[in-house]
Amino acid sequence: MSSAAPLELPDEAPTWDGVRLRPYRTRDVPMLRDLATDPYVPLIGTLPARATEDEALAYIQRQHDRLLTGTGYSFAVTLEESDEAVGGAGLWLGGVEHGRASAGYSIAPQFRGHGLGGRALIALTTFAWTLPEIHRVELFIEPWNAASIRTALKAGYSREGLLRSHQEIGGTRVDMELFAALRAGD
Numbered sequence: 001m002s003s004a005a006p007l008e009l010p011d012e013a014p015t016w017d018g019v020r021l022r023p024y025r026t027r028d029v030p031m032l033r034d035l036a037t038d039p040y041v042p043l044i045g046t047l048p049a050r051a052t053e054d055e056a057l058a059y060i061q062r063q064h065d066r067l068l069t070g071t072g073y074s075f076a077v078t079l080e081e082s083d084e085a086v087g088g089a090g091l092w093l094g095g096v097e098h099g100r101a102s103a104g105y106s107i108a109p110q111f112r113g114h115g116l117g118g119r120a121l122i123a124l125t126t127f128a129w130t131l132p133e134i135h136r137v138e139l140f141i142e143p144w145n146a147a148s149i150r151t152a153l154k155a156g157y158s159r160e161g162l163l164r165s166h167q168e169i170g171g172t173r174v175d176m177e178l179f180a181a182l183r184a185g186d
């Protein structure tokens, strides 16, 4: 947990092609409970598997706390037209002292298959470039995760290489493909 200064949300919510990123709200609980049925999502974040309503509410509170602790920006991914939440996207600032951030994203199962993850990632990355200290945004993606790799490529990220035995996920050490986007002109 970072003890950096509290972060402020952008004045204008990041948007891209019909997708808008905003703070989580209580009404996003049903979407989070749908997301929590995905077997992989609980392994890569703090949303419990098959989350109850209370667990989803506690998750929302933790996302708000990320700003207060300076850990990063955790947004709900929403449809711009209806404000309906369809997933989550986070920009994490561990490493920001070196000009680096990392990003993560998930789309709830019922909303997949429409390229929403890629649009959310473009909105998030465009927002990252409004923060002058960030020069590089990194993604860590397991090699089997074709939908996430395709999402990264569509959002303009480049594959940089395979990080072997990079971390433990679900009790097993796994390799990660490293993708990154650089600030224009760097």
Ligand SMILES: CC(C)(COP(=O)(O)OP(=O)(O)OC[C@H]1O[C@@H](n2cnc3c(N)ncnc32)[C@H](O)[C@@H]1OP(=O)(O)O)[C@@H](O)C(=O)NCCC(=O)NCCS
Pocket: 038, 040, 041, 044, 104, 105, 106, 107, 108, 111, 112, 113, 114, 115, 116, 117, 118, 140, 141, 142, 145, 146, 147, 148, 150, 151, 154
């Ligand atoms: C990754 C994720 C956000 C993508 O969701 P999405 O935006 O609905 O993705 P889509 O289904 O629209 O697929 C995006 C692209 O991947 C392709 N794709 C999807 N599944 C694929 C598969 N199994 N094999 C190959 N390509 C695949 C799609 O065809 C699409 O490409 P296209 O736009 O060129 O047609 C979603 O799958 C998810 O939330 N996964 C669980 C959490 C996760 O893995 N997050 C990323 C951690 S690094």
